[in-house]
Amino acid sequence: MPTYELALMLRTMPKPELKTTLTRISHAIFNSGGIIRNIENLGFRAMPYKTSSHSVVHREANYFVFKIDTATQAVADLKEEYSRDVDIIRQRVYKVQEKADHKCTLEEELLPAAYREDVQKMIELGKTQVNRFTYKFKYNSGLDYYPFQK
Amino acid sequence: MALLKSLSIRNIFSITHRAAVSSLRNYTTPAVAEDDDSPVDIVNPYKKERRQCILCKLNITPDYKNYRLLSQFQSPYTGRIYGRHITGLCKAKQALVESEISKAQNCAYLPYYYKDKAFLKDPKLFDPENPIRSHRF
Numbered sequence: 001m002p003t004y005e006l007a008l009m010l011r012t013m014p015k016p017e018l019k020t021t022l023t024r025i026s027h028a029i030f031n032s033g034g035i036i037r038n039i040e041n042l043g044f045r046a047m048p049y050k051t052s053s054h055s056v057v058h059r060e061a062n063y064f065v066f067k068i069d070t071a072t073q074a075v076a077d078l079k080e081e082y083s084r085d086v087d088i089i090r091q092r093v094y095k096v097q098e099k100a101d102h103k104c105t106l107e108e109e110l111l112p113a114a115y116r117e118d119v120q121k122m123i124e125l126g127k128t129q130v131n132r133f134t135y136k137f138k139y140n141s142g143l144d145y146y147p148f149q150k
Numbered sequence: 151m152a153l154l155k156s157l158s159i160r161n162i163f164s165i166t167h168r169a170a171v172s173s174l175r176n177y178t179t180p181a182v183a184e185d186d187d188s189p190v191d192i193v194n195p196y197k198k199e200r201r202q203c204i205l206c207k208l209n210i211t212p213d214y215k216n217y218r219l220l221s222q223f224q225s226p227y228t229g230r231i232y233g234r235h236i237t238g239l240c241k242a243k244q245a246l247v248e249s250e251i252s253k254a255q256n257c258a259y260l261p262y263y264y265k266d267k268a269f270l271k272d273p274k275l276f277d278p279e280n281p282i283r284s285h286r287f
Contacts, residue, residue, distance in 0.1 A: 007214075007257045042215065048261035061258065065215060092257050094214070104206035106240040110282070 001069040003037065003096040008082070009047070009061040009089040018062060021087045025066070028081050034070030054086045061089050067096070203239040204275060205247075212246050214253035217260045222275050223247050226265040235283040237276055 010021060026036055042063035050059050070078070075093055082091050113119045137146070205212065212220060223232055231251055234244045254260040 009258055040215075042259075047258045048266065049258065051258065063259070090258060092253075094253060099211065102206075102242055104200075104202040104240045105242070106203045106206070106238070107201050109240060110201065 001034070001071055003067065003069050004075060005094045005096055006066040006068055006078075007092045007094070008064045008066065009051070009058075009091070010064060011056070011058055011087050011089055012044070012060050012062070013087065017087075021085075022064070024085070025082070025088075028078060029066070029068055029070065032070060032074040032078055034068050034074060034078075037067040037069060040065040040067075051089050053089045058089045203243055205239060205243045212243070212250045214250045214257060214259065217254045218269055218272070220247065220251045220254055221260060221265055221269045222272055223251065224260070224265050225278070226270055229261060229263045229265060232276070232278060233281075235285075236278050236281045238282055 008025065010018065013021070022039070026039075029036055042065060044060065044062045046060050047058065050057050051061075052058070079091065079093060082088050108116065137148070139146070210219070214220070223237055224230065225232060231248055234241065237244060237247070239247065251260065255262050260266070
């Protein structure tokens with residue numbers, strides 16, 4: 001089961017109600033055969049843009065991030081279920097990326113253009129193609145007429 | 151008097167200089183044959199240090215939940231993401247920053263068309279007026 005991050009924005013509501021909403025959300029995950037790795041509360045704050053959902057305009061939201069492990073097929077069902085939930089303003093699911101071992105290539109990128117690998121590749125590619133600026137039709141091409149409009 | 155002084159100073163200098171030179175010579179010549187004047191194979195001492203972008207140097211992976219960091223790569227006037235020629239990031243990190251910013255904007259962590267007022271006084275990671283490569287503008 002791959003790990004997903006479920007970013008949820010919940011509507012403004014008192015704490016006991018928020019608690020029941022969160023339990024409802026997590027039960028949906030358990031029912032679809034998933035597990036919750038952790039729940040992060042990013043707090044209650046003003047949204048950067050107003051959002052209307054279930055015909056109500058929201059300007060503030062409770063931000064939560066669930067880290068879950070579920071089957072890939074179950075994600076669509078979860079999303080559909082949450083889209084019907086009136087307490088959820090907005091939801092996004094992202095796959096958690098594995099940490100890639102990456103080396104900084106800034107030094108190579110700061111080289112003069114002629115020394116950069118991607119530029120050299122472009123030059124090589126250009127050599128294999130017809131240069132349309134210097135190309136000239138050869139009259140001894142076997143045709144006894146000029147095939148294009150003059 | 152002054153002449154004497156300068157003379158004595160020069161004397162001292164020459165003596166110390168000689169001593170320094172002799173000590174240096176002792177230090178630099180290893181036990182190998184001294185009369186062998188062939189060039190010695192050493193690592194280039196003038197080689198410049200490898201430059202790294204700021205995120206690679208500090209070993210930071212940009213994350214959409216860390217929207218305060220991401221907002222530093224946004225223009226305060228238009229909310230647009232600054233290009234690689236301004237931010238000075240390597241290609242991979244710049245691509246990651248851009249994708250994470252669009253994620254954060256989608257999750258309503260970051261605004262699209264402006265920068266959060268609370269983050270306007272954050273330290274500047276780069277100067278948009280002095281890009282690494284010249285602007286089109």
